[in-house]
Amino acid sequence: MKHNNKTLHILLTIAILCSLAGTAGAVMAQTEAEIRAESTTTLDLKRKNASTTLEKKAEVRAKIDAKQDIREEKKEARIASTTLIRENNKERRQDLKARVGVHIRKINKNHAEVIVRLQKISARIESRINKLEGKGRNLDTAEALLAxxxxxxxxxxxxRVAAAANITAALAVSPFTAVEAQKIKNEVRETEKRIREAHRALIDTLRAIKSSVKVEATATTTAN
Structure with missing residues (x-):
């Protein structure tokens, strides 16, 4: 009887151990499955994150490339605009140079004609002075003014001659700029100033002649 109880005890112990072993195996199997599932989920998440990161990097790169393209386009547009402006300025300067040349030649011709007329007026005034002096009139003041x-x-x-030479030199400068245009303007103004001074001097001479004749006429009338 004691032998049977001992045997039964051993069998129960073995059964319990087997049961525990089976339970432990099941738990371990479940744990391993959960670990594998979690690992798979983690790996999928990492892959997804990596894919998202690559997409973001690609998006950032695309934006950078787009901005770079825009900058390049703006740069090319500025270069094209600058080139066009320079070409237009060059054309305008050439056109201005041509127009100034034509205008200045006309002005110089007019100046020459005016000076010739002043010389002719001076000659007529001199002839008149000589005639009046031949009649006994005193025109010393008029003669001095005429000189x-x-x-x-x-x-x-x-x-006028100096201006013509200087203007020709200014028109030969390339590129023709506002500096040369101002030089030409100054030369023209200087010639016009000299012409006005000569014209006023002739007017003063005529007034002196008129004044002398009037004074002598008054003196003659008074004497009579």
């Missing part, structure tokens, strides 16, 4: 007028006429002609 001054002739000096001013010569100065005007000298200024």
């Amino acid at each position: 001054t007028a002739n000096i001013k006429i010569d100065a005007a002609e000298t200024a």
Whole structure:
């Protein structure tokens, strides 16, 4: 009987151990499955995150490339605009140079004609003075003023010739700029100034002649 109880005890112990072993195996199997599932989920998440990161990097790169393209396009547009402006400015300068040349030649021709007329007026005034002096009139003041007028006429002609040479030199400068245009303007103004001075000197001479004749006429009338 004791032997049977001992045997039964051993069998129960073995059964319990087997049961525990089976339970432990099941638990371990479940744990391993859960670990594998979790690992798979983690791996999928990492892959998804990696894919998202690559997409973001690609998106950022695309934006950078787009901005770079825009900058390049703007740069090319600025270069094209600058080139066009330079070409237009060059054309305008050439056109201005041509127009200034034509205009200045006309002005110089007019100046020459005016000076010739002043010289002719001076000659007529001199002839008139000589005639009046032949009649006994005293025109010393008028003669002095006429001499001054002739000096001013010569100065005007000298200024005109110098201006023509300087203007030709200015028009030969390339590129033709506002500096050369101003030089030409100054030369023209200087010639016109000399011409006005000569003209006023002739007017003063005529007034002196008129004044002398009037004074002598008054004196003659008073004497009579």
